[in-house]
Amino acid sequence: MNVNYTIIECKNNHRFRMGLTDDGFRDCPECGDYLKRPYISTKENVQGLITIGQAWREKRKAESNNKPKQSISVAVEADTNKLQLKLRAIAKHTAALADELDAIDNELEGTD
Numbered sequence: 001m002n003v004n005y006t007i008i009e010c011k012n013n014h015r016f017r018m019g020l021t022d023d024g025f026r027d028c029p030e031c032g033d034y035l036k037r038p039y040i041s042t043k044e045n046v047q048g049l050i051t052i053g054q055a056w057r058e059k060r061k062a063e064s065n066n067k068p069k070q071s072i073s074v075a076v077e078a079d080t081n082k083l084q085l086k087l088r089a090i091a092k093h094t095a096a097l098a099d100e101l102d103a104i105d106n107e108l109e110g111t112d
């Protein structure tokens with residue numbers, strides 16, 4: 001029994017299988033060159049060829065792993081009582097700060 005495989009390759013001979021949902025890829029994930037028209041192959045050894053969709057997913061994954069991740073880290077004490085007090089202090093002073101900033105705005109508006 002012959003099994004047909006659809007093969008797609010770029011002009012630099014990077015070859016991929018076409019998966020069932022792999023329509024619409026225009027560029028080679030290896031080199032970025034245009035992909036040639038897909039062709040049907042029965043004889044070719046397609047073992048080890050990944051699909052074009054998988055190749056693109058792996059490339060994108062590798063790229064996102066290389067990007068520096070943005071993060072904010074906050075040191076939190078394990079003592080929850082202390083943490084609560086600190087959070088309350090932050091909330092209190094934030095409210096006081098907001099009041100003071102409002103007051104400055106109102107004063108300046110009054111002098112216009």
Ligand SMILES: [Zn+2]
Binds near residue numbers: 010029
């Ligand atoms: Zn290529």
